[in-house]
Amino acid sequence: MTIPGDARPQPPTGVRVLVVDDLETNRKLMHAVLEPRGFVVHSEQSGEAALAALAELDVDVVLLDVLMPGLDGYETCARIKADPRTALLPVVMVTASGTQQRLRALEVGADDFITKPFDQAELIARVRSLARVKRLHATIVEQAAALERWNAELESRVAAQVEDLERLSRLRRFLSPQIAGLILETGDESFLESHRRDITTVFTDLRGFTAFAETSEPEETMSVLRDYHEALGELVFAYEGTLEHFAGDGLMVFFNDPPPCPDAPERAVRMALDMRDRIDELTASWRRHGHDLGFGVGIAQGYATLGRVGFEGRWDYAAIGTVTNVAARLCAAAAARQILISPRVRAGLDNGFETRPIGPLELRGISRPLEVHEVIGVLGDHPTAPQEAPP
Incomplete structure (x- = not known):
């Protein structure tokens, strides 16, 4: 007072x-x-x-x-x-x-x-x-204490963001950006643990690549691979497939894991058709440079064991099972521009695709002959572009 x-x-x-x-x-x-x-x-x-x-x-x-x-x-x-x-x-x-x-x-x-x-x-x-x-x-x-708290909070946030970026980088090695972002947002990485799932596997490679690599300069080989990977990688992400690995000209993608994909066979075939169209454009350019390369695809459906493999600092996400071997063998059996599919994949397609039977094929490492079909293309107005992602 x-x-x-x-x-x-x-x-x-x-x-x-x-x-x-x-x-x-x-x-x-x-x-x-x-x-x-x-x-x-x-x-x-x-x-x-x-x-x-x-x-x-x-x-x-x-x-x-x-x-x-x-x-x-x-x-x-x-x-x-x-x-x-x-x-x-x-x-x-x-x-x-x-x-x-x-x-x-x-x-x-x-x-x-x-x-x-x-x-x-x-x-x-x-x-x-x-x-x-x-x-x-x-x-x-008080201000110094508040600043210290803010600094600690900032450090914590930066550390969390760095960890998120590292996780995103790891996930984007084999998942599409959309799926990797979703997993990062939810924080659920349980799919990395070993589990069993029915998947549709797509295997692709280039016909004549081994001979080309033996006779070409390394710079030419790398240029061809760079164009090839860029063209296919964009479609893998567009169709939200899971990229198992790149190995030279070989590429393996599967559907229905981690995210469920009820139309996995159809999605895999549509992606393969779009890939073939993309590679058609590249092969025209390659031929002008004297490179005789073709594109083959094998698609199979079946159960596999999936999960993280590797060691600290170098992890991959892999699928192990007969289905991956079948897809690889079908790819090896395919001629240039051929897309060969297993019976289960053919059964999973609707009437919008044109296919033809190849007959039973003896595939290396597979005990019984396999009734194989070739995908010719789509019928009528059925688009090959990716449809809305499954829920």
Whole structure:
């Protein structure tokens, strides 16, 4: 509160002062001087009581008498400054007089001193000034703590983002960007554990590539592979297939894992047809450079065991089972531009595709002959572009 008619500047709102003096008259005097000017005053009659009070109270300035029984002002000040919780609390020593008392007050850590009998205006000015310094320091400490928390939070977020990017990079090795992003968003990587699934596998390679690589310069070989991989990779992602691996001119993709794909045979065949069209454009360019290369595809459906294989720092996602061998053997048996499919794949296609039977084929590593069909193309208005992704 303020005294009516008192136009003097008021201290910062709620400045709290602890007065420590063994004489009751001195304590009452401090209350009478400070409280009318808006200060909140708490007083104690000994150094011991003051230290106990500081453990409970939050004050801005301590007014500390030098000469007191028990703990005197010097020892009390020294203990205040030695405690990390109060080390920066401003302490004003109230001394009788003399240079020695002032020097000793400064030596024990006092921030200022007042000489008895004190001037009221000087006392108020010093208390107000130190209270502002203390509160400014408290603000700086709070801001520093907040900055430290923000930095820690930022570091945590950056670390999480880096981890997400690393996970996304790993997932994009074999999944389309859409599926990799979905898995990253949900955080579910359980599909990486070994499991069994009915999949449709597509295997592709280039006819005549081995002979081409043996007779061509490495730079030419790499240029052809780069164009080939770029053309096929774009379609793998467009059809949301899972890329098992690139191995030179060989490429293996499967459908219905990790994301379920109820139209896996149809999706695989449509992708193969689009791949053949893309490679037709490339082979025309390759022939102009004297490269005689064709494109063959094998597609099979069956159960496989899937999951993560490799070692720390180098993981791949693999499918292991007869179905992958059948797809590879069908691809090897295919002539240039041929797309050969297994019976289960043929049974999974609707009437929108034109196929023809090839008859039973003996495939290396497969115990029984396989009734093989060739995909010629699509019928009528059936598009080969990828349809809406399955749910």
